[in-house]
Amino acid sequence: MLTRDELLNIFKETGVLKEGHFLLTSGRHSAKYMQCAQLLQYPDKAEKVCRDLAEAFQDQNIETVVGPAMGGVIVAYETARQLGVKSIFTERENGKMTLRRGFNIEPGTRVLIVEDVVTTGGSVKEVIEVVEQAGGEIVGVAVMVDRSNGNVDFGYPLHALLPIEIETYLPEDCPLCKEGASPAEKPGSRNIAKS
Numbered sequence: 001m002l003t004r005d006e007l008l009n010i011f012k013e014t015g016v017l018k019e020g021h022f023l024l025t026s027g028r029h030s031a032k033y034m035q036c037a038q039l040l041q042y043p044d045k046a047e048k049v050c051r052d053l054a055e056a057f058q059d060q061n062i063e064t065v066v067g068p069a070m071g072g073v074i075v076a077y078e079t080a081r082q083l084g085v086k087s088i089f090t091e092r093e094n095g096k097m098t099l100r101r102g103f104n105i106e107p108g109t110r111v112l113i114v115e116d117v118v119t120t121g122g123s124v125k126e127v128i129e130v131v132e133q134a135g136g137e138i139v140g141v142a143v144m145v146d147r148s149n150g151n152v153d154f155g156y157p158l159h160a161l162l163p164i165e166i167e168t169y170l171p172e173d174c175p176l177c178k179e180g181a182s183p184a185e186k187p188g189s190r191n192i193a194k195s
Contacts, residue, residue, distance in 0.1 A: 001052050007162055010049065014039045016145075021176045023184035026120045029174040032166045033187050034145045036116035040074045047082075049161065050075060053114060053142040054082035056159040060139045063110045064088060066131060068097065068123040071116040075144065079114050090127050097126035099134070107135030117145040118160075119168070121152035128154060 002010070011017055015038040022033040040046050053075070062083050067076030069091035080087030088103040105111060111131050115124050124141055131138055138156050146152065146160035171177065177184070 001055060002048065002161070004162065007049070007052075010045050011039065011162075014042055014045060018187065021181045021184050023186045024119060024168060026122070026168070027171070028119075028168040029171055029176060029184050030166055030168045031176060034117045034147060034164075034166070035187055036071065036075075036144050039144075040116075046074065046078055049144055050078035051082050052161055053079045053144070053159070056142060057083070057112050057140060060112070061110050062112045062139055064105060064136070065112045065114055066090060066105070066127055067114045068127050071123070072114055072127075075116050076114045079112070079142065083112075090130050097123070097130055099130060105131060105134035105136040109134075109136045111136040111138050113138060113141045113156075115141070115143045117147060118143050118152055119147040121148065121154060124152075124154060128156070 016034055016036055018033040018035055019031060022030050024030055039049065062085055064086045065076045065080035065083065067073055067089050069089050073089045076089055077087045088099065090097045091100055093100060113124060113127050113131065118124055128138060140157040140159060141154050142159045144161050146163045147166050149163050149165035169175065
């Protein structure tokens with residue numbers, strides 16, 4: 001297993017941790033942003049990180065790894081590869097998270113849900129709903145970065161490689177906005193207007 005310092009070093013080397021003025025998917029603002037897609041450009045480093053995700057569930061008889069599109073697709077694939085099991089992903093259709101592309105989960109299938117970064121856990125909660133509706137047996141949730149620092153509760157065991165608390169603000173309370181900083185940048189994958 002990677003130590004916290006080794007993991008942070010990988011994140012620094014690959015440009016995962018960004019500093020500036022950001023608009024998060026939740027609508028909140030922050031001076032820091034974790035862009036794990038930067039890590040996924042480097043298969044050798046992604047393999048090391050996903051190996052640690054997989055090792056935490058090695059003895060749990062996982063049959064399928066599921067991640068939400070976009071952030072969880074590659075993470076799910078590499079974690080599943082490490083476990084030697086099937087990898088699928090969910091995506092939104094008409095605003096609702098669903099299984100598409102012929103993917104399915106048979107009732108009773110032991111499922112591990114993975115994601116790159118969680119802040120409020122919204123996407124993971126949507127994936128949980130999809131898996132539960134399909135009758136899958138959720139074994140746990142594995143994430144590279146837990147920005148809630150352990151405050152998000154999925155109702156299933158959570159394994160985060162890097163629990164970290166990064167301050168976020170409501171737009172009206174954002175000190176960066178009050179200081180006249182440049183408008184908040186939306187670096188993630190969802191299409192939300194800048195504020």
